[in-house]
Amino acid sequence: MRIYVVDSFTETPFSGNPAGVVLLDAPASETWMRSVAAEMKHAETAFVVLDGTEPKPLRWFTPTTEVDLCGHATLATAHVLGGDQRFSTRSGELICTDAGDGWIGMDFPASAPSPADGPADLAEALPGATVRAVLSTSDDLLVRVGSAAEVRALEPDLERIGAWPLRGVIVTAEGDRDGIDFVSRFFAPASGIPEDPVTGSAHCKLAPYWAAELGRAGAELVGEQTSARGGFVRATPHGDRIALRGRAVTVLEGDLKV
Known part of the structure; x- marks a missing residue:
């Protein structure tokens, strides 16, 4: 399967936040995804299922645990897939849009402290x-x-x-x-x-x-x-x-x- 490393929130390689992105043909086990994330050693690795389901199932793992929401790995996934994207996640549906000139917009839940x-x-x-x-x-x-x-x-x-x-x-x-x-x-x-x-x-x-x-x-x-x-x-x-x-x-x- 295809795997990528994408630097997010930057346009300069080796800056911003690196994320792994794994493209899956079918859902994978949590144990396997944890192992891949630990191997990648990035703050988060994203796993997106491309089996025709919409919104596309998307999950994020640190080297030790699954997280409920990750901005930079979502941005990385949308960058890899290109165009407008809809993802089904633990934080609900997330919508990413191609904003032109390399910019990607993301609609996320806000959390006022x-x-x-x-x-x-x-x-x-x-x-x-x-x-x-x-x-x-x-x-x-x-x-x-x-x-x-x-x-x-x-x-x-x-x-x-x-x-x-x-x-x-x-x-x-x-x-x-x-x-x-x-x-x-x-x-x-x-x-x-x-x-x-x-x-x-x-x-x-x-x-x-x-x-x-x-x-x-x-x-x-x-x-x-x-x-x-x-x-x-x-x-x-x-x-x-x-x-x-x-x-x-x-x-x-x-x-x-x-």
């Missing part, structure tokens, strides 16, 4: 960061810190974060240069991902928060994820949905023989 207390050892887990706000989402913790420079310089205690009963932690601050509304980083050691390079699903939470904070309801926001690879996500919240836009580039294509 709400204020929370946070773990007792939050400050120790984020040394050097000035915590301005702590919010909870369906499965992540969102922490706003004092500046974009703090986000970039952060060296979190991943052992502490991995012990929290969460998918991961989103650390964010207002953007500090023209054209960037906010910056972020995402850490998910409990899911086998010390740091995710660019996280589409995190922007389903970041964009509603920053739209309210910046008074930009209904406007497209540009988020920069400031990991070592880095990448950009364009996001427009509208009610309980969010429109994400990004580009992607294929860096590997081959045959999976097991």
Whole structure:
């Protein structure tokens, strides 16, 4: 079967967030998909079934677990298949559209965060960061810190974060240069991902928060994820949905023989 590696939320190879994409003729066992994802070692590997079913069944696995929603691997899958696509997932039906000039639009569920207390050892887990706000989402913790420079310089205690009963932690601050509304980083050691390079699903939470904070309801926001690879996500919240836009580039294509 065909397998791809695609760098998402970028137009430059070896930046953005790499995802595996496996094209299946029929549904595969969960054990097998977990094994392939562990072999690929990317933050997520997507498995899409091409047996004529519409919407196409799509699942995502980290090296250790299945996840409910993954933006960059969905973008990678739509990039591989081309054109407009509809996927059936654990987060409902997801629609991807060819937006022209290499851009792909994705209609995802939004998840506005709400204020929370946070773990007792939050400050120790984020040394050097000035915590301005702590919010909870369906499965992540969102922490706003004092500046974009703090986000970039952060060296979190991943052992502490991995012990929290969460998918991961989103650390964010207002953007500090023209054209960037906010910056972020995402850490998910409990899911086998010390740091995710660019996280589409995190922007389903970041964009509603920053739209309210910046008074930009209904406007497209540009988020920069400031990991070592880095990448950009364009996001427009509208009610309980969010429109994400990004580009992607294929860096590997081959045959999976097991």
